[in-house]
Amino acid sequence: MVHAMLMESDEYKDTKDFKDTDLYKQCVAAGIVPDTTKETSESWEARLEPPAPELSGTDSEVPMDAGNFLTLNLQIQNMWCPACAWLIETTLTRSKGVVNASCNFSSDRGSVVYDPVKTSPDKIYAAIEKLGYPAADINQKASKSRAEFIRICVTLFLTMNVMMLSWSIYSGFFIELSPHAVQLLAWPxxxxxTVVVFYGGYPIHKRALAGITSGFPGMETLVSTGSFSTYTYSLFHFYRGSIHLYFDAASMLILLILTGKMLEQTAKNKISEGLWKFFSLVPQKVRICADQFPRGRYVSIKQLSQGDAFLAEEGEILAADGIVTRGSAVIDESSITGEAKPANVRPQDTVKSGTRIISGKIQITAVKVGEDSILGRMLAIMENSLSEKTAQTQRFEDILKFFVPSVIGFSIVTYFFWMLYGLTSYEAFNRGISVMVISCPCALGIAIPLALVAGVSAAGKKGILVRDFEAFEKVNGLDTIVFDKTGTLTTGKLKVLGMDTANNFPAQKAWQIVHAMEQESDHYIAHTISAFAMAMNLPPLDLEDLTYHSNGISCQYQDKIYCFGSRDFVNKSNPADPSFISFARQGAQVISTVFLAQDDTIVAAVHLGDAMKTGVKTLVADLYKRGLTCYLISGDAERPTLAAGAFVQIPAENAHGGLLPHEKAEFIKTLKQSGKKVAMVGDGVNDAPAMGQSDIAMAVHSGLNPGEGVAAITLMQETPVQIIDFIGLATRVNRKVKQNLIFALVYNIISIPVAAGGFLNPIIAATAMLFSSLSVTCNTLLLVKQESKNKPVS
Incomplete structure (x- = not known):
């Protein structure tokens, strides 16, 4: 409890010294918590119930009693390949106090669940940095290391001089050089x-050593082994006075790796740029209004609570979901919905966190803050999706764990093979080193995850929240889409669709009478009708003898009796509907009709129903053009379901009404058993069983939790028309994944035998290796640029 209180305070940012705080000492003095200063750390840990489990893998689950654990989200720099992420995960998971750890190479992000009594964020950062990877808080802007820049500059300068002098030494193969001349050239x-290999290559060697000791060798192991082998070979000949010195190869290998990875990281940052912009939407300060500060005072976002009033003005981003209480403004919700359409807000309007104020100034009462807000939940979902791996990615990563040891083994075999074949030790060594440095586990490792991260970033810009990476892959082979009706194809809200009136009865008079009859009623249909009349600025008439019945209302106006209600209530003598009434409504389905009668004669009919969402008819037509079959299922009656299906041109045999949630799930199961690959599109609430049964679940955001149910993606514009955007994006992402994999596989299959055959020297081999991983990154960057030009369906 003391720890929790300290964490709520902005005064204490870390947990490692919480026992030295005044609050903790006062609690000890008062006997609230026991004095443990005289106890050994072992006895203290033995009294913790239950103890933190000793875990040895990243697949471990957080214990059920996880209320005392904290989660640390962080950014990790300078990861060069997926093996770096494996190394960090393994090291952290084996650390004391860490319950679980995950690290994503493509997004440069990590997440750690830890016991604050046993460890702290500073210790976690230190453990990561000890491996050679700078780590920082997720909200802290990544800084470029000056030391690394100096390292590259020094390496570049010295390597160029090494190359220049090496050419002079190599002239000894064509002209005779005296031993003194060789020594004069060889010593510099x-x-x-030596400086290049040990100083310039220090980050590489450090990571290589950490990877070997943890059992997860990566690209750094190959480069470090290759550079040290070449350096040692040259050192041996240097002491013998030979001109077979290849210090230039060792130096150039280090320079190429440092330079190539710097360029690759730059391209990788551009791929993840959209994600970082999305995560940076969370403001760090908020202007809270209080009695002593009626005009507001800027405080930390952590101090904002539910019910607090805060101000927001032009250029600011809303810190919480809430209700406008004062002022007016023009807002931009494109960061949440992907739809760049400004909207006006006034008192009593609801606003979402992450929304930017274009102009104006408003005061908002916070309804949901922090992780409970729309933006908070979206960020949490994206964090989770970025930390997960698809089955395809996991398969390739499992293969890569054996790739590096296999390459080293094949390199050694290559050396001894050519020695036995009769080549000189230099030529055999050259071919063995070339095999080692030309193989590229990075290209294979980043082929899938980098394209998926680019897809998540592009989807976010379109207002599509991807919860499951596998959603992209599951689009392949999709042939059937099943829509829920209410809330998905329709608005899901009862509204007035219109009024039909008799030729001799003015529509304005009918609305004024209806408004006057319904304005005092507490029935939800009455509220809907009154609100519609008020929106037309029609004042209610003064009625007499207003009487409420079980199925309608009656009154007297200008010596005539008026009745408003059901068909039987207003006119029992004539069951036929008047000819002026039309039940057809374009783009909507009539759910209910309320009649107005004058002296037992029907003079008007008000139609209420559920309007179809804009663009759904075009959506279904586009899906049919793509070769997909569409179905419509609903819990509503058969008649309105068929009417909605007819409007969007879904055949009657594919539209089914009156289905309960478990019957919807059974319908999806039947489609799958017939060999179809099915996507279910619903509002994520009562459609959860059917969505869980489908191959890919898509939720249309309904204003509730954007990650509710089992949806793999959530369409934040609250309209299913974004399905076309996602299918098109998924197709392009899958194409990039395929291109990257084919290139990486073909490169390694061809390059390793070529290097073993002696057609390349180590410098050319290292250059080819860098271009292979860089080409995969740049190919993915083309997807990002293409998506930035594609406009989402509006």
């Missing part, structure tokens, strides 16, 4: 190459 080369 040796000294400069």
């Amino acid at each position: 080369v040796f000294l400069m190459a």
Whole structure:
């Protein structure tokens, strides 16, 4: 409890010294918590119930009693390949106090669940940085390391000089050089190459050593082994006075890796740029209004609570979901919905967190804050999706765990094979090193996850929230889409669709009478009709003898009796509907009709129903053009379901009404058993069983939790027309994944035998390796640029 209180305060940012705080000491003095200063750490840990489990893998689950654990989200820099992420995960999971850890190479993000009594964020950061990877808080802007920039500059300068002097030494193969001349040239080369290998290559060697000791060797292991082998080979010949010195190869290998990875990280940052912009939507300060500060005072966002009033003005981003209480403004919700359409807000309007104020100034009462807000839940979902791996990615990563040891083994075999074949030790060594440095586990490792991260980023810009990475892959082979009706194709809200009146009865008079009869009623249909009349600025008439019945209302006006209600209530003598009444409504379905009668004669009929959402008819037509079959299922009656299906041109045999939630799920199951690959589109509430039964579930955001139910994606514009955007995006993402995999596989299949055959030297081999991983990154970057030009369906 003391720890929780300290964490709620902005005064204490870390947990490691919470026992030194005044609050903790006062609690000890008062006997609220026990004094543990005289106890050993072992006895203290033995009294913790239950103890934190010792975990040895990233697949471990957080214990059920996880209320005392905290989660730390962080950004990790300078990861060069997926093996870096495996190394960090393994090291953290084996650390004391860490319950679970996950690290994503493509997004440079990590998440750690830890016990604050046993460890702290500072210790977690230190453990990561000890491996050679700078780590920082997720909200902290990544800084470029000056030391790394100096390292690259020094390496570049010295390597260029090593190369220049090496050419002079190589002239000894064509002209005779005296031993003294060789020594004069070799000593500067040796000294400069030593600085390059040990200083310039320090980050590489450090990660290689950490990878070997943890059992997860990566690209750094190959580069480090290759550079040290070449350096040691050259050192041996240097002491013998030989001109077979290849310090230039060791130096150039280090320079190429540092430079290539810097360029690759730049391209990778552009791919993830959309994600970082999305995560940066959370403001760090909010202007809270209180009695002592009626004009507001800026405080930390952590101090904002439900029910607080806060101000927001032009250029600011709303910190919480809430209700406008004062002022007016023009807002932009494109960061949440992907729809760049400004909207006006006034008192009593609801606003979402993450919304930007274009102009104006408003005061809002916070309804949902922090992780409970729309933006908070969206960020949590994206964090979870970025930390997960698809089955395809996991399969390739499992293969890559054996890739590096296999390459090293094949490199050694290559060396001994050519030695036995009769080549000189230099030529055999050259071919063995070339095999080692030309193989590229990075290209294979980043082929899938990098394209998926680009897809999540592009989807977010379109207002599509991806909860499951596998949603992209599952679009392949999709042939059937099943729509829920209410809330998905229709608005799901009862509204007045219109009024039909007799030729000799003015529509304005009918609305004024109806408004006057319904304005005092507490029935939800009465509220809907009154609101519609008020919106037309029609004042109610003064009625007499207003009487409420079980199925309608009656009154007297200008010596005539008026009745408003059901068909039987207003006119029992004539069951036929008047000819002026039309039940057909374009783009909507009539759910109920309320009649107005004058002296037992029907003079008007008000139609209420559920309007179809804009663009759904075009959506279904586009889906049919793509070769997909559409179905419509609903819990509503058969008649309105068929009417909605007819409007969007779904055949009557594909429209089914009167289905309960479990019957919807059974319908999906039947389609799948017939060999169809099915997507279910619903509002994510009562459609959850059917969505769970489908191959891919798509939720149309209904104003509730955007990640509710089992949806793989959520359409934040609250309209299913975004399905076309997602299917098109998924197709392009899958195409990039396929291209990346084919290139990476073909590269390694061809390059390793070529290097083993002696057609390349180590420098060319290292250059080819860098271009392979860089080409996969740049190919994915093309997807990002393409998506930035594609406008979402509106």
